[in-house]
Amino acid sequence: MGGVTLIVIGGLPGTGKTTLARLLAARIGAVHVRVDTIEQAIVRSGLARHPVGPAGYAVGYALAEEHLRQGLTVIAESVNPLAVTRDAWRDAAVRAGVPAREVELVCTDPAEHRHRVTSRAVDIPDLPLPDWQQVVDRDYEPWDRAHIVLDTARQGPKESLATLLRRLDA
Template sequence: MLVTTALIVIGGLPGTGKTTLSRLLAARIGAVHLRVDTIEQALVRSGLAQHPVGPAGYVVGYALAEEHLRQGLTVIAESVNPLAVTRDSWRDAGAGAGVPVVEVEVICSDPAEHRHRVTSRSVDIPGLPLPDWQQVRRRDHEPWNREHITLDTAGEGPQDSLNSLLHQLDRLRLLAPARPPEAS
């Protein structure tokens, strides 16, 4: 469990393991998981947008994140988060709610494994178009220009990646120490 309410921003290219990691982390620490893909597909289903949605999904995400944070809920905001402006906007949402923000870049340093993940995954949001390997490789992804956690999921199972992230959050003193079992 986190010591305090926080915004944990998880970004990275498609197929790196962001969604799996975000879901596991949210379940472990009792956080709200905001996924921009879900928001964007809801906008498309509403008839108000079509793919590519552009900034609308992110803007809705920033507003929802700040709202949940103001309610004292920890938020895990998950998206490709490819541009400095998107990363800055997540930080602004955290600052607006007065909570710490931790940025996590998820990578898969093994190109063969990354390609396999991209080409073999299935859609978990009905109607969401998944990018192919060439689209992932051509995607704009600006380098991070400030301190953040980089988590390489290559060769690791989901639980190993979660444990690595939990270790990093613990090093930042965001996790409460585990409680000893109560005596009966």
């Protein structure tokens, strides 16, 4: 992969974004910027309630750009459901003068995806997790440009990491 890079990881809840982002950050020594963490901090501050709206993403873009300008590779992880959010991550990389790589995680096995959504534990205190119907009904625009698509349906986290590393190096 080489050099400072913004790696944007998006996808519906339950596709493995946080798990993979943490593994990748540890492997390559990158900063992991997680919008869920930012949004929950905003809620805990008393300034907002869920859904927070664009504030969590705006803070994420600013943090990512700051870290990139300091010479640190950043893994920005969020659902990233809209073209406008995808463009904003990419714009942060452009302003910092570094390349951006975009990754969309999918889980093409609906039974496995549903199981993940309904059985996962909250790792951020008081963060409300969506139920399966909320995941299915979520507004999620198709990606309109080339990006890495990684199907996590039939592989474990370590296999997904190995696949992602190969794809990022290609």
